[in-house]
Amino acid sequence: MQQAGTIETTLEDSGTVTLRLGGGFDMDAGCADSAAAEAMLAQGAKLLRYNADRLENWDSSLVAVLYELEKLAAAAGMPIDRSALPHRLAGLLAMAASIGNRAGDTAKICNGPISCLGAQTTEAWREMLRFLDFAGNTTLALVDLIRGRSKMRWRDFWAVLQNVSVEALPIVVLISFLVGVIIAFLGAVVLKKFGAEFAISYLIGYGILREMGAIMTGVIMAGRTGAAFAAQLGSMKVSEEIDALQTLGISPNEFLVLPRVVTLVLMMPLLTVFADLVGIFGGYLVAVSMMGVASGQFFIGLDFVAGLNDFALGLFKAMVFGVLIATSGCMKGMQCRASADAVGEAATKAVVLSITLIIFANTIIDWAAAHFNV
Amino acid sequence: MSAADTHIQVRGLTMAYGSRVIMQGLDFGIARGGVTAIVGGSGCGKSTLLRHMIGLLEPAKGEILYNGESFTAAGTLRRAEMLRRFGVTYQQGALWSSMTLGENVALPLEQYTKLSAQDIRRIVQLKLALVGLAGFEDYAPSDISGGMRKRAALARALALDPEVLFFDEPSAGLDPISSRRLDELILQVRDSTGATIIIVTHELPSIYAIVDQCVFLDAETRTMAAVGSPAELRDNPPSDTIGRFFRRDAEEAQPA
Numbered sequence: 001m002q003q004a005g006t007i008e009t010t011l012e013d014s015g016t017v018t019l020r021l022g023g024g025f026d027m028d029a030g031c032a033d034s035a036a037a038e039a040m041l042a043q044g045a046k047l048l049r050y051n052a053d054r055l056e057n058w059d060s061s062l063v064a065v066l067y068e069l070e071k072l073a074a075a076a077g078m079p080i081d082r083s084a085l086p087h088r089l090a091g092l093l094a095m096a097a098s099i100g101n102r103a104g105d106t107a108k109i110c111n112g113p114i115s116c117l118g119a120q121t122t123e124a125w126r127e128m129l130r131f132l133d134f135a136g137n138t139t140l141a142l143v144d145l146i147r148g149r150s151k152m153r154w155r156d157f158w159a160v161l162q163n164v165s166v167e168a169l170p171i172v173v174l175i176s177f178l179v180g181v182i183i184a185f186l187g188a189v190v191l192k193k194f195g196a197e198f199a200i201s202y203l204i205g206y207g208i209l210r211e212m213g214a215i216m217t218g219v220i221m222a223g224r225t226g227a228a229f230a231a232q233l234g235s236m237k238v239s240e241e242i243d244a245l246q247t248l249g250i251s252p253n254e255f256l257v258l259p260r261v262v263t264l265v266l267m268m269p270l271l272t273v274f275a276d277l278v279g280i281f282g283g284y285l286v287a288v289s290m291m292g293v294a295s296g297q298f299f300i301g302l303d304f305v306a307g308l309n310d311f312a313l314g315l316f317k318a319m320v321f322g323v324l325i326a327t328s329g330c331m332k333g334m335q336c337r338a339s340a341d342a343v344g345e346a347a348t349k350a351v352v353l354s355i356t357l358i359i360f361a362n363t364i365i366d367w368a369a370a371h372f373n374v
Numbered sequence: 375m376s377a378a379d380t381h382i383q384v385r386g387l388t389m390a391y392g393s394r395v396i397m398q399g400l401d402f403g404i405a406r407g408g409v410t411a412i413v414g415g416s417g418c419g420k421s422t423l424l425r426h427m428i429g430l431l432e433p434a435k436g437e438i439l440y441n442g443e444s445f446t447a448a449g450t451l452r453r454a455e456m457l458r459r460f461g462v463t464y465q466q467g468a469l470w471s472s473m474t475l476g477e478n479v480a481l482p483l484e485q486y487t488k489l490s491a492q493d494i495r496r497i498v499q500l501k502l503a504l505v506g507l508a509g510f511e512d513y514a515p516s517d518i519s520g521g522m523r524k525r526a527a528l529a530r531a532l533a534l535d536p537e538v539l540f541f542d543e544p545s546a547g548l549d550p551i552s553s554r555r556l557d558e559l560i561l562q563v564r565d566s567t568g569a570t571i572i573i574v575t576h577e578l579p580s581i582y583a584i585v586d587q588c589v590f591l592d593a594e595t596r597t598m599a600a601v602g603s604p605a606e607l608r609d610n611p612p613s614d615t616i617g618r619f620f621r622r623d624a625e626e627a628q629p630a
C-alpha cells in the first residue's frame with residue numbers, strides 16, 4: 001500500500017517554512033516522505049509553520065516524521081509554530097519535545113583491536129586476582145571454623161552434603177560407566193593393531209584412576225553443583241538476602257560459602273571412588289565380552305600396573321577440583337548483579353570458569369606427578 | 375453515560391482460577407477517553423480482572439465487550455486484531471531484559487506492521503521521546519532506574535497507537551516524585567492520544583489526581599462494591615470498607 005498522505009513544503013521570502021499536511025497517514029503504509037522538507041530546513045529558514053487544512057486521519061507514522069523535522073528545526077534554533085495543527089497532534093509533538101532524562105554517553109570499554117586485547121587481558125588478570133582473593137577469604141573462614149571461632153550453619157551443611165553426595169551419585173555412576181566403556185573401545189581399536197589386547201587393563205587402570213575418574217566427576221559436579229551454587233547465591237544476592245546477612249555482621253563467606261566448599265571437598269573424593277570402580281567395571285565388560293581378554297588376566301594386569309599411588313593421585317585431584325568448583329560457583333553467585341537475568345548468567349559463568357580451572361589444574365598436577373615420579 | 379460513549383462493557387463477569395472464584399457479578403461500563411481505576415485491597419483480584427480484559431484469562435461466566443463487540447466470543451484472528459488496539463504495562467514492568475529499550479518498543483511494530491526498519495526506528499525514537507527517554511534506544515532495561523523502566527514500558531505500550539491503555543500498579547515501587555511524574559505522563563497521553571485508560575492502583579493521590587471513575591472490588595463479598603467518581607465515593611461511601619479506603623489518611627490519623 002502506498003502512503004496516501006503528503007507533506008508539501010513551501011519557503012517564503014520572509015524565511016518561513018510551511019509544512020502542508022494533506023491526506024491520510026497510516027502506519028500500515030509506512031512513514032511519509034520528508035526528504036524535501038529536510039532539505040529546505042537545512043537551507044536556513046527562520047520559522048517552521050504548519051498548514052493542516054487538508055489533513056485527514058493520522059497516526060504515529062506522521063508524528064514520527066514531524067518529530068524528526070522539528071528536531072532539525074530546533075537544532076538550527078528555529079522557532080516552531082504548531083497553532084495550525086489539530087489539538088492532539090500538537091500535544092504529542094510538544095510532549096515529545098519536552099526534555100526528559102538525558103542519555104549520557106555510554107562509556108566504551110575499549111576502542112580498536114589492540115586496546116581491546118589489552119582490556120581483555122587486564123580483565124582476565126583481575127578475574128584471577130578476584131578468584132584468589134575469594135579463595136583466600138574462604139580459607140580464612142575455614143581456619144576460623146577449625147579454631148572454633150566461626151558460625152557455620154550445620155543445618156545448611158547437612159542439606160548441601162546430601163545434595164552433593166547421594167543425590168549426585170546416580171549421574172556420576174552412569175557417566176563414569178560409559179567413560180570406562182569408551183576408553184575400552186578406544187583401546188580395542190588401537191591395541192588390536194599391535195596384537196596387544198592384554199594391555200587393555202593398563203589403559204583402563206591408568207586412564208580411569210589417574211585421569212578420567214576425577215575429571216569426569218569434576219565436570220559433572222561443575223555442571224550440576226557449581227551452577228546450582230551460583231544460582232542459589234545469585235538469587236540471594238538479587239533479593240538482598242546477602243546484604244541482610246552482612247548488616248547483621250554475619251559473614252556470607254562463613255555462613256554460605258564455607259558449608260558449600262567444605263562439603264564438596266569432602267564428597268568429591270568419595271564420588272571419585274565410585275566413579276573409579278564403575279569406570280573400571282565398564283572397561284572390564286568391554287574387554288571380556290568384545291576383546292576376548294580372560295577375566296583373570298584383566299585383573300592381574302590391572303594389579304600389575306596400577307598401584308595405590310595412582311588411586312591416591314586421582315583422589316587428590318578430586319579434592320582440588322572440589323575446591324575449584326565450589327569456589328567458582330560461590331564466587332560467581334556472590335558477584336551476581338542485582339537483576340533476574342543475572343542469575344542465569346552467573347550460573348553459566350560458574351560452569352565455564354570451573355571447567356576451565358579443572359582442566360588447567362589437571363595439567364599442572366599431571367606435570368608435577370611426572371616430575372616427581374608419582 | 376450514553377451507550378455511544380461506552381467503550382468497554384463488562385457483563386456479568388465471574389472470574390475464577392480453577393474452582394476458586396475470585397470475583398463474581400461484575401457489571402460496569404467504561405467511557406471512551408476516560409481514566410478508570412480498578413481499586414480494592416491487595417489480592418482482591420484487580421490484576422486478575424485486568425488479565426481478563428486483555429484476554430490472558432478466560433471468564434468463567436459473562437463477557438467483555440469493546441465498542442459493543444464481544445471480545446470473549448471473538449475468534450482467534452478477530453481477537454488478534456482487537457489486541458492490536460490495546461497497550462499494556464504490567465505490574466512487574468515486563469520489559470524484555472535481553473533486548474534494548476529500542477528493540478522493546480520496536481517488537482510490536484515489527485509484529486503488527488510492515489514498516490521498513492528505517493520507519494520503525496523513527497517511530498521508536500518518537501515513542502521514547504514521548505515518555506521523556508529520547509536517546510535511550512541502546513540502553514538495556516537493567517541500565518536505567520525503576521521510574522525510567524516504567525516509562526519505557528509505557529513507550530512500548532504506546533507503540534501501536536492503542537485505543538485502550540492498561541496500567542497495572544504503575545507507581546508501585548516508585549518515589550513520590552517519579553510517581554507524580556508518571557501520573558502527569560498518563561494524563562498527557564490521554565489528552566494527546568484520546569485513549570481510554572484503565573489503571574489498577576492503590577495510590578490515593580493518583581486516584582484523586584487523574585481518575586474519572588473508580589470500580590471498587592470488595593475482597594470479602596467477592597464482588598464489585600461500587601462504581602463512581604473518587605470524590606463521590608469518598609463523600610458518600612456506599613459501605614464502610616469503601617469509606618475507609620478513600621479516607622485512608624483520616625483513619626491513619628486516629629490513635630491505634
Ligand SMILES: Nc1ncnc2c1ncn2[C@@H]1O[C@H](COP(=O)(O)OP(=O)(O)O)[C@@H](O)[C@H]1O
Pocket residue numbers: 391396415416417418419420421422423
Ligand atoms: N495464577 C493463579 N492461580 C491461582 N490463584 C491465583 C493466580 N494468580 C492470582 N491468584 C489469586 O487470585 C487472587 C487475586 O490475585 P490478583 O488479581 O493478583 O490480586 P491483586 O488485586 O492484588 O492484583 C489472589 O488471592 C491470588 O492469590
Ligand SMILES: [Mg+2]
Pocket residue numbers: 420421422465542543
Ligand atoms: Mg496485582
